[in-house]
Amino acid sequence: MNGLIEKANVLIEALPYIRTFFGRTFVIKYGGNAMIDDELKKSVMLDLILLKYVGVDPVLVHGGGPAINEMMGKLGKKPTFVSGLRVTDEETMEIAEMVLAGKVNKEIVSLISKYGGKAVGLSGKDGNMIIARKKVVVGEDNQEIDLGHVGEVEKINPQVIRILSKEGFIPVISSIGVGYQGESYNINADSVAGELAIALEAAKLILLTDVEGIYEHPDDPKTLISALHIEQARKLVASGNISAGMIPKVEACIRAVENGVARTHIIDGRTKHSMLLEIFTDKGIGTMVVA
Amino acid sequence: MNGLIEKANVLIEALPYIRTFFGRTFVIKYGGNAMIDDELKKSVMLDLILLKYVGVDPVLVHGGGPAINEMMGKLGKKPTFVSGLRVTDEETMEIAEMVLAGKVNKEIVSLISKYGGKAVGLSGKDGNMIIARKKVVVGEDNQEIDLGHVGEVEKINPQVIRILSKEGFIPVISSIGVGYQGESYNINADSVAGELAIALEAAKLILLTDVEGIYEHPDDPKTLISALHIEQARKLVASGNISAGMIPKVEACIRAVENGVARTHIIDGRTKHSMLLEIFTDKGIGTMVVA
Amino acid sequence: MNGLIEKANVLIEALPYIRTFFGRTFVIKYGGNAMIDDELKKSVMLDLILLKYVGVDPVLVHGGGPAINEMMGKLGKKPTFVSGLRVTDEETMEIAEMVLAGKVNKEIVSLISKYGGKAVGLSGKDGNMIIARKKVVVGEDNQEIDLGHVGEVEKINPQVIRILSKEGFIPVISSIGVGYQGESYNINADSVAGELAIALEAAKLILLTDVEGIYEHPDDPKTLISALHIEQARKLVASGNISAGMIPKVEACIRAVENGVARTHIIDGRTKHSMLLEIFTDKGIGTMVVA
Amino acid sequence: MNGLIEKANVLIEALPYIRTFFGRTFVIKYGGNAMIDDELKKSVMLDLILLKYVGVDPVLVHGGGPAINEMMGKLGKKPTFVSGLRVTDEETMEIAEMVLAGKVNKEIVSLISKYGGKAVGLSGKDGNMIIARKKVVVGEDNQEIDLGHVGEVEKINPQVIRILSKEGFIPVISSIGVGYQGESYNINADSVAGELAIALEAAKLILLTDVEGIYEHPDDPKTLISALHIEQARKLVASGNISAGMIPKVEACIRAVENGVARTHIIDGRTKHSMLLEIFTDKGIGTMVVA
Amino acid sequence: MNGLIEKANVLIEALPYIRTFFGRTFVIKYGGNAMIDDELKKSVMLDLILLKYVGVDPVLVHGGGPAINEMMGKLGKKPTFVSGLRVTDEETMEIAEMVLAGKVNKEIVSLISKYGGKAVGLSGKDGNMIIARKKVVVGEDNQEIDLGHVGEVEKINPQVIRILSKEGFIPVISSIGVGYQGESYNINADSVAGELAIALEAAKLILLTDVEGIYEHPDDPKTLISALHIEQARKLVASGNISAGMIPKVEACIRAVENGVARTHIIDGRTKHSMLLEIFTDKGIGTMVVA
């Protein structure tokens, strides 16, 4: 019976958080190990479904670099990266879009359904949701580098997401954008998540990664930062004292915070139910970037 | 971190139950120690609020015998009971109504508010909600005994409850009925809860008591019955092998089950969060009466 | 037939008033003889129901001093007043709340129902409707006097009233407030009515009393004032030339007028159907306080 | 003051009727002196507006024989009647339609507006509301007589009326029907009113005439019948002991009663506010035809 | 098959216009030959119905001078005009109203119905839609000339039109206004159409006439002006180099454009489907007056 009462206490501990976030939108960037390991996948899906039932409107954004690489490999193409950005020629774009919107996205939708939720998968083309432009990348020689279909968000049309969320579905979104001429763009998923959080006036932006959070010293796990003001976050990025993969995440958080998203979180997707822990327990986990 | 994951697992364990009961009504009879002990009171209120947030519409029904007795004492009146029913002359009725609708009811409303919920207190007179008739009680000599304002439910008009539930309030209801001439009736709260569960097409009727549930042998706690079919329940009542106070509870369950309430529960209000435990854990507690 | 035509003319005389007040809210403070005499009670209830049917949303506010005194007497407590305010210790507060919310309120609800209307009784605790604070009372020696649970309105949350009015019910409200800690407050009912009129953007505030209205000279019935501008009303209060019981009424009217309630009325509740006469006849009765 | 209380009593006497008819539709056939005398006109308009404000949805149907005759006279045409039906050649139809829909109808609309109501005038062509067919009239020689555009109701499309009533307007309807080829038909207005009452599931059909009601002996005003069962009404029509002009009225009532209209009334339009008197006083006036 | 493909191309050519005007209101002034010739009538009705089905809300305004003249003739009255305005004494007003609202209006309603649409005919009295005042006309001697019931628009209450349009009906409106005393006014239909276009925030005002459009030189058809800025339009009116009948049309266009109606058109009603051609083809026809 004591065990049972412990359980009840956990539910009760969640109550103030449920109350706070009732009717609000959370944008979650899904990636890393949490997209590979079966147990973690299940844990993320259950977390999303629970959020939906307690009155939160979760919106899931995903990329899928490894799956794109794998398919490129099968097709005899070698992935190339410049400054961490995938060089995306026409053929690579086509592969990326197929893999993200046709494979990864639908697998997630199917998993959510399997665990009892209702989901609809979308790419940025659906409902003209993510309007994108070519990303201008400048090399060390100050010359523009042509990375092909690498894009950045120009404008978000959130209507489809709103409709589907309101009708009880969890929208699952591939980080593909569409240009004004109908051309496809490959966009960083952290950045897409951040822009969606802004457009949807989300209460939280949550980025799942494969580290515990942001470290003061990248190599020292004991220096995990719990809360980071955007001022400090900007300095950290400028300092170079931060891993390359973390930079777009921190930047997405900064932009979201600057544009009205009250709380942004970089959390460890390798921990089961890390989302729930962040949201519904008194302590929270990972690094929070706030104003 | 392990502790945290345990917590998350508890939330996840609740998910299938949340899904099942989303949008459904639960009628809860509140009484006994859970109405006296401050910790238990708090625990019941938090449970109700949590239920409301995860999409259930809880409706609370309460009596208040001890508080009525106390006020009668202060006013120099001595409570009298026949077959467990309070002899309710005009003056007693007035005291009962004042105590239930003016004191007990408003304290509960105030507590729910204090712990973060929104409640509205009602008696059966409000919105003509509980239409009652005089209860006919026959003594051992086959003569009718006049117990005054002791009533039973004639008809439920659930409109007010529906409106308030829909608008986010938890209705809190005193077990007072009103006759066609506007006269007040004192009605057993278990019975009121059962009739409301039927009228509201509730998914669950939950009766909080001061025992663990129904025992096969009233004096032997090891004989607690987990699930009881209404056939067996009827036999148990007929056998006399059941405590007097338990009879109206079991009868309320039987009537509710017969009229479409799928699950009815007699649970131990002395256990903190007993409601949550019954609803959201795989094991459940107390005695369930089902078809 | 002539008698019949007279009747029709009366209905027609009411038409322009019906048109003017269609869809508007009236807050009515009920008290005095109109709460004691059976014929007057019936007359008030019928007036309320008629108002509801012709498209007005009446909201009834009541106190109940005499009933509180009577119950205190039965319980061996002696009512004490300072500057017309009831000294309200914990026990008195409990009695007041029981009597108002549990007895007086439900009797009114039951009467409205008996005469064909639909009512719901509420106290300021329901839906956290009347948030109150302790009233600071300063004695002649400039020292603060502790009157216990005597309160004044801090804030009105009119949501419950709006919902119930819209669904066809007449809200009946006890002048009990609730503090931020859940504690009860005894508030002057005239003042509660005034604040509700402001919060509900009422078209009229009507205070039923046991005099014809405000007299220029309190002892001379021939000096009844038909219409009083708030400027004059303020002077009258300041002059001391006004009865003690009338002061909170006039002040409620002044505050209401200052906060957007176009018309406020102090009328004679001893006259049958005085409300209707004020509202639906060309002449009106009692004293009107206006900007 | 006594006079005032009398007035209030009249309003209160109306209350049970207001309650009964709240939200219901009344179809009123307007004609006779009530359409000619200015005071009577005003009285009818005020009655309609009052009905609208107390929650009834009045629908007014009018003919206009005298106005048609007058216009025909000006145009040098002589009205001819066969069995009380106007012989309606093409030209007469055009005149009738112009007079009814363009003059009489708009005058009524304008009057309602003048006295404070909102009205919209319609003919049976608007929204294809009154679909009509040619009325077959057989002479004494058993030969069909061609009366031209004299029609009878084939089908009612009440959509426009419902929309306008719901939005607060009083629909005013000319008794013009339209055939499947778009041709116009002149239909008896009593009959149109009856069919509209059926189609709108009206609570009452009220026919205003220039007599007090139906007499047992047409020439003896002392034999006015207060209530008539349709059985008796049929016999009365068959007996021939009834005036020619009264026959279509009685038949409209019989058909309406047979098709679900609970109460139908033939009342004296020469009495001011006769509608109100019928509806809102305990005694009622004229003759009621019921099942 | 080539013919078929041509047909499809025509539909497709219309698509961008359909998209642009979806959900917008068009006010169309109907008059001239298009109201006389049967083929043209049919063509206008079909155009209206098609507009309605492709998502436009057409509102038709009509006058009917020739029909009024004809009826005046039959009644032995001679039409008189001053500065192009009909001298409208009481009797003439009555005739005009009957003819417009009772004959012309209902014929149009009936035609729309015949060709498969749903229409409701209204005059400016219905729903108090067109509030008018007496038009002040000053003669050459600077003296006011009394033209009787000639009016101009004071205010538009578009509620009835909005309701009927929303419910799928095409409102058909006679150019009759109503004064504050309920008196009728005869108003120029071009002017009524312009004011309605402003009040309804119409996307287009279309005036059907019996000429191709506005000519630079009234006598030279080769000088048809396709698009006219309101500046030029004002000069053209001032120059006197424009026909008398065209002046109120141009003025209606100018006022509409000045008050937010983006496009106003004067087109040739003698051409079949001229409305469709103007709206749905790339070239357009007639003269467009724009800002």
Next chain:
Amino acid sequence: MNGLIEKANVLIEALPYIRTFFGRTFVIKYGGNAMIDDELKKSVMLDLILLKYVGVDPVLVHGGGPAINEMMGKLGKKPTFVSGLRVTDEETMEIAEMVLAGKVNKEIVSLISKYGGKAVGLSGKDGNMIIARKKVVVGEDNQEIDLGHVGEVEKINPQVIRILSKEGFIPVISSIGVGYQGESYNINADSVAGELAIALEAAKLILLTDVEGIYEHPDDPKTLISALHIEQARKLVASGNISAGMIPKVEACIRAVENGVARTHIIDGRTKHSMLLEIFTDKGIGTMVVA
């Protein structure tokens, strides 16, 4: 000008069809040349958008055999077919899903957007829309042949389509189904279109092919059948006198007709705007299968 009038006539010819199909759903199977040729693609997209604007709710279903074959080729896999069905092992299924949902689907969505419409692409997994089971295929030796992930429709959940259609989007659906365990199924797109038409209570099912329709004698274009009753259609299938690729189309039509879809059409997607021609012209094209 004559040319213009011709154009208007074409629009008017479409009117009765627009009226008939207003507010109805059409399910269109898109395939063949119309999915390859750029001009035909554009023509199909414009047709869909026009349908949407004139009040029809088009739902597009597509397969994509050639694109799947091409990707398989690139990946070094050889497509195999048994009885016209693609042998679909795990890897082929993954390729098919990627190509259909990630490439073909999003290209269509993007094209609709480019030509001015609003579209959302879905696979049968989204919203659990197309529940599928493994298709049992029996070989000539009466042995079951395992074709892997070849499926058939078990159940349609049309909620997502309904929501998106209502909100102004054109749903574009890949013929991928999902099993109760979340596994993917490759389903014939004609069959998916037919089942969707049934579930959506569509007014029309339109299958675009690369032939003119059904021929009485497959090799003789002069024997094109305009209308085919399902009886005859069944005989034609049984006769073997029909091309293999046409069989699933005819069967989809038969099943749709049997289940309430009034009209089903097999039309030539090689003709520009063939959909419009079928729908909006008096003659129609292709073969219609009806009850």
